[in-house]
Amino acid sequence: MSDQPILSVTVGDLARCIGAVARGDEALRIKGLAPLDTAGPNDLAYVAEPKYLRQLGQTRAGAVILTQKDADAFSGTTLIMDNPRLGFARAAHALRPEQLPGCGVHPSAVVAPGACVAPTAWIGPLAILDPGAVIGEHVTVGPGCYVGSGTTISAHTRLVARVTVLAGCVIGERCIIHPGAVIGSDGFGYARDGAAWVKIAQIGRVIIGNDVEVGSNTSIDRGALGDTVIEDGVKLDNLIQVGHNVHIGAHSAVAGCVGIAGSAHIGKRCMIGGGAGIGGHLAIADDVTIMGKTSVTGSITEPGIYSSTMSARPVTEWRKNAVRFRQLDQVVRRLMKIEEKIKQMLPGEHFE
Amino acid sequence: MSDQPILSVTVGDLARCIGAVARGDEALRIKGLAPLDTAGPNDLAYVAEPKYLRQLGQTRAGAVILTQKDADAFSGTTLIMDNPRLGFARAAHALRPEQLPGCGVHPSAVVAPGACVAPTAWIGPLAILDPGAVIGEHVTVGPGCYVGSGTTISAHTRLVARVTVLAGCVIGERCIIHPGAVIGSDGFGYARDGAAWVKIAQIGRVIIGNDVEVGSNTSIDRGALGDTVIEDGVKLDNLIQVGHNVHIGAHSAVAGCVGIAGSAHIGKRCMIGGGAGIGGHLAIADDVTIMGKTSVTGSITEPGIYSSTMSARPVTEWRKNAVRFRQLDQVVRRLMKIEEKIKQMLPGEHFE
């Protein structure tokens, strides 16, 4: 954020730090990060996609992270590595180390007797810890967060602000949970009793691994009987619904506005595009990519890319075709009938 | 939740309590609830779907709730009834009665002069009650909740934590409102004034009946002039948008990520699948089921099941067909032309 202090690092040191080879002025001090088009003489920029290469000629950036191939087209100071985006991510951590708010408990926080707070943790203003909450070393519980009874927040995890983690959940190490996220709300489980619904008590937990990030206003429901499980390294964007007893495999990434229905099992290293919907009680294999807005209504057993998304068209064109879609089964039957007629007329010919 | 005390009940007593017939060891004490595959000798399990029947042979559960038909395949202690899921829901209530936090006002809560709190209600830490808020008997206003001016929360309702109910709303009895839910935010109403929008004051209320559950991070807007109405027994999952002046009939259930646009009227006992979208100013009859991700763009007058959802396919297959979709109207016209030609060639034949 804009008021964080910026360290100053030489290009040579930065290269060693991010795993790149420096070319040019290794003594130049880098103080900031910026896009190519606004970077100044002490800023670091990077190019990860070919379309930005044409900006290289005009950039005033002090140094640019480039692949070996792209570096040939640039005469300025360069940090060369295979994955410039990764280099930039690492450089950002080096140049802007996360500011921890210190440790201790803000006087306005409400820490129940029986909550256990590590001495290196920080409990922010108006945070609430229920009895039996366990807050690990170097954890940040930001302003207005609520941690329920018997919940564990493990070392170095950061609840940014106004995060809710209800009772009996476990959050791993080095996680980041953004404002408005709700972890451990009741799953949507009812039994019918005539016209009415009888609530089925939701008595499982949410178990979140290490290095997980949960976006703002995302909801993760507790399990009905067993647990909802988010494995290590999973990244969840904003406004995602994770139903009860869902299991998300390690290093999967889920974009905003996705809904994952109860008991769905998503494999490792999957990527789910924004606005997609994953049905309940189905399984998605490892290494599956789901395009944005796609509906997954059955299990997917093979890695690959899957879609059910139509793209926007001018509405008059769209409607003409959408109306025909309603006749599609009949259209195919008419086509089959025509094929028969033609076979009658051309009896010797191979058809289809 | 995991630290709740568990009562211990005999199988015979449990059978009477949930309306089942006991078979086997009626004196066995049940202490917990578990899925078939992890249940132990003092746990109760149930089978509601045929696919779990094969687990019956291996289960270590002390007792299992089964239908009469399924019970024949199981030699262990059994509670027999037509709707095992309902039995399990009831058993959970018997075995794990809801822990009420007692009554009183936490010293950190901010209760405005003129707010009215029943003596049996509990106002949690850092909850806020504005002047004129009325909190009924045995209500729980959990940590960090906000109840606006003139709003009534009726008996036995539970605002779990960090719930916002804005001014002038009415919540019925025995409701459960989950964290992050916002009830009574302004509807999305503007009048055009040239290029700009002029806000139309939203002066209606939200009226919620009895036994309603509202999921985490769900938003229910107040009416523009009249009220937004959620009838008795409605169950709303997480991250649902309910626009101004929407009316949802009794015992309807709406899954996560659904958007319901302003002034839509949804009947009684409807079920709306996750991620569906309901257009504004339309009516859906009683007993309608909408499949997940479906778009409802016109009124539905007959009970039944409705869908507009395409299922995910491998992306190369999907794209080939999606491109053809853009030609669909033209394709049908070509088909019609072919039919004409064939009629010319086969003048005597009947051709659809």
Place this chain on the structure above:
Amino acid sequence: MSDQPILSVTVGDLARCIGAVARGDEALRIKGLAPLDTAGPNDLAYVAEPKYLRQLGQTRAGAVILTQKDADAFSGTTLIMDNPRLGFARAAHALRPEQLPGCGVHPSAVVAPGACVAPTAWIGPLAILDPGAVIGEHVTVGPGCYVGSGTTISAHTRLVARVTVLAGCVIGERCIIHPGAVIGSDGFGYARDGAAWVKIAQIGRVIIGNDVEVGSNTSIDRGALGDTVIEDGVKLDNLIQVGHNVHIGAHSAVAGCVGIAGSAHIGKRCMIGGGAGIGGHLAIADDVTIMGKTSVTGSITEPGIYSSTMSARPVTEWRKNAVRFRQLDQVVRRLMKIEEKIKQMLPGEHFE
């Protein structure tokens, strides 16, 4: 809201105030606003859509805002103007001026040393201001809101309740931000490092113009390097996801449950229907309307209305056609083959 005081204004004064021509009893005092069907003799109603005209005969409303054309069909007291909805919006402001909560800082608010609060601002109960937060004249920071370090909230803006604005953001004048909204959460940006993801620091800001409204539980991410920008007069409904570095042009309106992926650029005066999805790194021209639930997967360069929405159909009909859709490419190929055969049979004929 229901307990606001209502002023009393004569029809004549009201006409001048909203820019209408009065017809009938100009001395009648209007005290309330109501829909046609429930309005009483001192209420003002309006008709903006033809379908409500038939209610005119039965209405007990004291006065009705109508267009010149519709006014001919009504014998009661009338306020005549081209845009009755705009007139009603203005009348609501006149009859129910916004109640400001006064000024000052509630004793339970936590205002950090170094936060700067204008003397006419109001900081509500349990609100939190971090060091360097700047709160302008006549700003309302409602109950439970959090304003991060270095963030500016400009004059007359109202954070309703439980709003989160993280560090380093700028909110313009006269904005309304509803409960649960999160402004300035980290964007969803990672670099791959083998199977794992490395977070890319999100160091841009969110810049919001004047007269912007942000709905409840909406999330607006900060820019990765540059800023996320919401121009003047934009209206965002509830539960919207705005990704990092998105740019939304002036006076665009976005309905509920829309997801806008990172770096999308939306023009001025656009209207995005509920549940639509806008892909990342694309541009939408000015004056574009996107129908509800539509997926925009490429840039749109021309004004107009766009859709990719299918409407709900009875599920058996729907499935028949959806199965055929999977054969669509093959169907068109069969059609082409038939056309060839017919050309062989009718060699002289012109065939498309």
